[in-house]
Amino acid sequence: MSEWKSARKIWDISQTLRPGLPVWPGDTEFAFERSWDMGAGSPVNVARMTMSTHSGTHGDAPLHYGNDAADIASVALDPYIGKCLVVDARGIMGAIGVGDLPAMASADRVLFRTYEAFPHDAWREDFTAISAAAIRWLAAQGVKLIGTDAPSVDPQNSKSIDAHKAVLEHDMRILEGLVLDGVEAGEYELIALPLKIAGGDAGLCRAILRELGE
Numbered sequence: 001m002s003e004w005k006s007a008r009k010i011w012d013i014s015q016t017l018r019p020g021l022p023v024w025p026g027d028t029e030f031a032f033e034r035s036w037d038m039g040a041g042s043p044v045n046v047a048r049m050t051m052s053t054h055s056g057t058h059g060d061a062p063l064h065y066g067n068d069a070a071d072i073a074s075v076a077l078d079p080y081i082g083k084c085l086v087v088d089a090r091g092i093m094g095a096i097g098v099g100d101l102p103a104m105a106s107a108d109r110v111l112f113r114t115y116e117a118f119p120h121d122a123w124r125e126d127f128t129a130i131s132a133a134a135i136r137w138l139a140a141q142g143v144k145l146i147g148t149d150a151p152s153v154d155p156q157n158s159k160s161i162d163a164h165k166a167v168l169e170h171d172m173r174i175l176e177g178l179v180l181d182g183v184e185a186g187e188y189e190l191i192a193l194p195l196k197i198a199g200g201d202a203g204l205c206r207a208i209l210r211e212l213g214e
């Protein structure tokens with residue numbers, strides 16, 4: 001075993017960014033290409049990327065759903081690091097409602113697993129959203145961050161984006177596109193920092209869960 005291996009187990013809950021990554025219908029495809037190849041003129045390999053700010057696993061900035069709201073470079077990082085509760089929401093169709101929420105003593109962060117198996121290779125329009133009522137209920141319990149393995153907290157065809165508006169109203173943070181395959185319901189430490197993009201309406205994340213320590 002590598003001497004670098006942490007004593008506490010780590011789950012990588014991030015999508016792998018690569019060409020062909022399923023993206024929101026109509027949004028920018030993820031593209032990656034070498035701009036310099038190591039060899040004759042260059043001592044190193046370097047690539048360039050083109051992508052939507054909502055590619056793969058990401059955190060939404062309040063600016064995404066509020067014009068005068070904070071960009072991703074300005075938000076505090078506290079919501080993105082610390083103890084979280086993973087909730088098994090597999091089998092719920094449509095949107096997660098208040099009645100689907102577990103009795104919670106206290107949790108600052110709640111992540112919902114909606115997929116039996118994450119759809120890495122195709123866009124699925126029928127993902128499970130989260131109702132605005134459920135978001136308000138979570139806010140009332142003190143929850144500061146809501147995460148989901150679905151690509152949005154609102155349904156794909158929503159124009160009123162009620163869940164996002166409820167999040168804005170309660171100044172919560174959102175993680176979308178998490179990969180929770182093989183993660184059991186329970187408590188973990190979350191670390192998922194969005195990239196610091198000035199004016200960014202979202203930031204790509206490398207998201208992990210870590211086994212709780214002493």
Ligand SMILES: Nc1ccccc1C(=O)C[C@H](N)C(=O)O
Pocket residue numbers: 024027052054060064151152153154176
């Ligand atoms: N790329 C988009 C283009 C148009 C409308 C929405 C998106 C989204 O990505 C939704 C997003 N993931 C969200 O719920 O925050």
Ligand SMILES: [Zn+2]
Pocket residue numbers: 054058059060151152176202
């Ligand atoms: Zn998003």
Ligand SMILES: [Zn+2]
Pocket residue numbers: 060151152153164174176
């Ligand atoms: Zn969103």
